[in-house]
Amino acid sequence: MLGIGFDKLLVMAGIAVILIGPTRLPGYAEKLGQFVRNLRRFADDARDKVREEVGSDVFDEIDWKKLDPRQYDPRRIIADALLSDDDDAAEPEKVVGIPAVATKPAPAALAAGALPPFDAEAT
Template identity: 90%
Template sequence: MLSGISFDKLLVLAGIAVILIGPTRLPGYAEKLGQFVRSLRRFADDARDKVREEVGSDVFDEIDWKKLDPRQYDPRRIIADALLSDDPEEEPEKVVGIASVATKAATPALAAGALPPFDAEAT
């Protein structure tokens, strides 16, 4: 079911709720919970419709939403894949900012055996 909660655990939680809240107030709380779930679902549907409207339905339908699920990412697997890559030319995708692109373009490559420039005042 949801987040590892089995049916048995739900029954235990319902039993505890009946004991703590009491049978007289339980229907009122159940109704409030139902209203909250309905409003949460309505909020999610409205958000999805707004995103579809803003992005465009053709682009929205093409997105693989399961690929963007953060639960599928395992940092250990990502690091292992990056370190154990067989192709040395293959680099993991990086986010490159404008400043790093400008720095790479303005910095000439060093000749073999040449020392990099050193600025004593900068350190």
């Protein structure tokens, strides 16, 4: 919660009591309560609007925890990519609408004293 623990929150509340004073504290506590209720109502209304726009069946199927940006640790992503088994690397991935690229076989080793192939058009 923004790096604020219970102890820091307690110290801030103590400072607020001293600065605001006991006479005005109930009014400010009421305003804080209204702010929290309004914020919660705003979040609920936004969620309902998204559910209405997208459709409740689609909205309920979305895995919201998977979309949390805090789970994307670059170190973990790189480690997973480097340590993964590349069994699928032998076959090129098929992308819809794009044909797979054919790879040339590795050239055979030249015999001793043989000249490499020469392509006059390539030079």
